[in-house]
Amino acid sequence: MEIQKIVIVDDDPPNNYLCELMIRLHHPGMDVQSFTNPVEGLAYLKSLTLDHSFLVLLDLNMPEMNGWQFLDEFQQKNPAASLYILTSSINPLDEEKAAGYSCVRGYLSKPITTENIQEILNKNE
Amino acid sequence: MIKVLKEITFNHKGSLLSITDPKGKIIFANEQFCQTSQYELSELIGQDHRLFNSGFHSKDFFVNLWQTICSGREWKGEICNKSKDGNLYWVETTISPVFDAQGKIMQFVSNRFLINEQSVRNDLVNGAAFEMINNSHEFICNHDLQGRILAVNSAATKMLGFSEEQLCKLNLKDLVIAPDQERLRAYLETIATKKVAKGMLRVAHSTGRIVYLDYNNTLRDQGFGNGMVSWIAHDITSQMEADEQLRKNSILLDDAQRIAKMGSWELDMTTGQLHFSKEMYAIFDLKPDEKDMRFGALWQRICADGRQEMRRRMRSFLVSNKLSAFEFCIRDQQGVKKYLMGQAELVRDKQGKQIKAFGIAQDITELKLAQMTLQEHKSMLESIYESSPDAAIMISRDGKINGWDEKAKALFGWSESEVIGKNLRFLFLEEESQAAVLDAFQKAAKALSKSSGNIEATGVDKNGQASDLLLSFVTQIINGNLRILLFARDLSAIKKTQRALDFQRYFTEDILNNIPADVAVFNAQHQYIFVNPKGIRDPKLRKWMIGKDDFDYAKLKNSSTEIAERRRALFNQVVSTQIDAEWIDEHKTEDGSSIFVYRRYHPFISPDNKQFVMGYGVDVTELKKKEKELDSMVMELNGRYNELMQFNYIVSHNLRAPIANIIGLSRMLKMPNVTDKDKNQVIDYIYASVVKMDDMVKDLAVILSSRTALNEKRELVNLKELLTSICGTLDLQIRESKSILNINFAEDAKTIITIRSYLESILYNLVSNAIKYKSELRPPLIRISSFIEDEKLVLRVSDNGRGIDLAKQGEYVFGLYKRFHHDVEGKGLGLHMTKSQVETIGGTIEIESAVEQGTTFTIKIPIR
Incomplete structure (x- = not known):
C-alpha cells in the first residue's frame, strides 16, 4: 500500500522543517504532519484510523514524554503501524532497545537524507 | 575329671558296666557285664542294648528311657534282660549321660547291679513260691486295679502292724494317709495304663505311725488273672526320717554358709553327680532351680588367667587327696569378677578308690577389694615419698645420723656408710647455720613439736660445695621409740627457677605495661x-x-x-x-x-x-579518618563517573542534535527546486542551531569549571546583600512578569560562611526559574526565606508557578538537559548545575511541586 501520510514527532523545530521540506521536494503530494509536543502527536495519531498508508518518524529525546514512553503507548494501540526512529543519538544501546519494539521498522540517524526518504517509502510500497 | 570318673567306675568290681556312644552302640563293657550276659566283649562292641531285650518290657518303656537320657538326665530303673543262652535276669540300672566341655552328650555310662530278688520275681510271674515271698524282707502284696488287697506276705503284716486276714479285707485307700490319696489315684491310673509304676507312698501303721513305702510295681496280665498288681516295696521310713532331719540341718547349714559367704560342694565320684549348697548357687550366681550343673559350664566361669593354675591344683589334688586353701577368680552371670577362696578333700574307700570329693568355696571379694585399696594407698604413699624432692635423713636422739636415703646421697655426695654415726653438724657450713640447725634439732628431740617448721641453712657437700637448704625436722613416736627425721631440700635450684620466673614476670609486665x-x-x-x-x-x-x-x-x-x-x-x-x-x-x-x-x-x-x-x-582513629576520606573520595569518584556518563549522553545526543540539523539543512541549500523562501527559512534554522550549540558549549564550560572550584575561598556572605544583587540582574524579567518577591531571613540566618559565587548562582537560577515557569493565570509570587534547623541553614525559594508533575518526572528533575516544558525556552541545564553547586558547598536540595500550584526548593547547608 502506498504511503499517503507521514507524521513527525520531534521537539526540535529545525529537524521537523528539514523533514517536511525534503518530503515536499520529493513527494509533492504527501500529507505531512509534525508535532513538537509528543503528547499532542500521540493524541492526533489516536484520533486516526491507522492502516499501512501511515508512517511515523519519532525522536527519542523529548521533554514531557520521551520516545520510549511514546512507543509503549503507541505500540499497544497500533501494533500493525509502521514507525521509524529518527534520532541524533549515536548510543548503540538505544538502537538495540528500539529493535525490541515490533512496530519499529528502522532506526535512522539525524540528519535525515533523501536516500532515507526513498528507502522508507519504497520499503512500504 | 571325666577321666577320673571313668577310672572309678570301671574298677568297680561289683557292677555291670557298659559305655555306649550317643547313638547307643556299645563301645565298652566290663568283665561282669560280659559274664552275666554270656557274650564276649568283641561280640558286644558296636551292638546296642536291644541284644538283651527279654521282651518283658513294653516299647513305651524303652522310649521313655531313651528320651530321659537323651535330654541329659539320668535314668534309673530295673530292667529284665536276656542273656545269650536265653536266661532272664533283672538288673537295677543307672544310665548317665557324659558331656564334653561344650555340654554335648559324648557317651552314656550304664551301671547295673544284679537284683537278688530275680527268682522271687520269676516265681511271682509263675504264680508260685509263696514261701519265698513270705521269707522276703520286702513288702510284697498283690492288689487289683481298684486297689483291693488280694494277698500280702508276712513282711508286710509286720511293717503295717495288721494281720494278713485284716489286710486282705482292706483297700489300699484305707491304708494310704490322707495327703497321699491323690498320689494313690495317680498310681492306680499309671499302673493300669503303663503297666509299671514306681514311687513312694505313705501308709498308716496300725499304731498310727507313718510308714514310707518305696515301690516299684508291675501289672501282671497273666497267671493270677487280669488286673493283678504285684506290689514290691521297701520300707524307707527310717531313711525318710533321717532325710527330714538332714533337711532341717541343711537349712541351718545354708544360713551359716550364707552369713560366711561360704558354700560347700560335694562330688559323687561314682556317679559324677555334683551337689552344691544353697550358698554355692549364690556365689556362682546360679538360679536355685538350676539343673544344668555341668562341670564344663562351671569351668567357663573361672577367669581365663586362672585356669592354668586351677588345672595344676586339680592334678595335684587327685594325688594328694587334699586341696589346701587357695584363691581364684570367677565371673558371675553379669561378668562381675568375684574372688573366691577354695579348699577341698578327696575321700577314698579302703581299696583306695576315689569315692567322693567335697570342698568349700568362700566369696572373699570384699576382703580382696579392701586389701587392694590398702595396697593402692600404700604404693601411693611410697610414690609420694619417692617423688618428693626432699632428702630424708634419720637422726638418733643424740644428734647422730643413723639413716640416709638416696636423695640425701645425691644432695650431699656422701654415701650412707660414710655418714652413719656422725653428728649432723658436719653437713652444715657456717657456725650460724649449725647453731640454727642444732637448735631446731634439740626442740624436735624433746618432741616439743611434731614438725619444726621450715628453717633455712647453708649446707656443704662432700666436695665442699655450699648450697642453700630448706630443712624441717619431723618427730614421731613409732612403737614407743622416738624417731627424728630431717628433710632437706636444695634451695639453690628453686631460687634459680624463682629468678627466671621473676625475670619472665618483669619482662611480661614490661611488655604489657608499655x-x-x-x-x-x-x-x-x-x-x-x-x-x-x-x-x-x-x-x-x-x-x-x-x-x-x-x-x-x-x-x-x-x-x-x-x-x-x-x-x-x-x-x-x-x-x-x-x-x-x-x-x-x-x-x-x-x-x-x-x-x-x-x-x-x-x-x-x-x-x-x-x-x-x-x-x-x-x-584506630587515624585509620578511621583515612577510611572516611577514602569513602568520600569514592563517593566523589562515583559522582564524577555519573557526570561522565551524562557528558557522554550530551555529546551523543544533545550536542549532536544541532550539528545534525546544520548538516541536514546545509544539504538543502544545495538542492535544486528549493524556493528562496524555503532557503531563507533553512538559513534561519541553521543560525538558531549554531547559537544553541554555542550555548551548550558555554554551559558545559561552566559545569566543568564548577567541578574544579573545590579550593575556592569561603567567606561570610550576607543573604540580603546577595539577593539584592541578583534582583538587580533580573530587574527586567521581574518587572515584565510583574513578580512579587517576599523575603524573610530569620535573625540567626542572615549570613553564612560559604563560596559566594556558588550561592549566588544557585539563588539566581532558582529565582529566574520561578519567573520563567510562571503560571499563565497569575503573576509570580516568589517567597525567599531562611532559618536554622539542626545546625543547618535552610534556604527556601517557593513560587506559585505552573509546577512539575513529580509523580511523572521526579526522577529527572535534576538531570542534565532535562526539560519539562516544551514551549518555554530552556536547555535543561539550570537545575542540574544548581544541584551540583549545592553539593559542592556541602548542602542538599529538595523539591516539592504540584502542577499549577507552584514549586518549592529547599536547600540545607551545614553551618560549620
Missing part, C-alpha cells in the same frame, strides 16, 4: 582479672577494676550500660563458640571528637581447664 594497646584478661564471669595501664591509666581505678565488670564500671562512672551490654553479649558469644569476636568502639573525648578503638575478644582455656578471655584494643 604496649600501645589496651589489654585485659577476663575470667569466665567476664570480670577483669588483669588490665594494663593503657586500658586504664589511673592506677587506683585500675586496681579497683580487678574482680569487677563493665557494668560496675558504668555504675561507677554513672554512665550508660550500653557498652557493657554489648560487650557482655560478645563475651557470651566468644565463650560459647570459642571463636574470636572483633568490633569497633567509638568513644567521645572531652573536646567532642571521636576516638575509634578496634577491639577483639580472644577466648582461651588454661592448662587447668579454666575459661579465660583476653581482650585487647588498638586506637
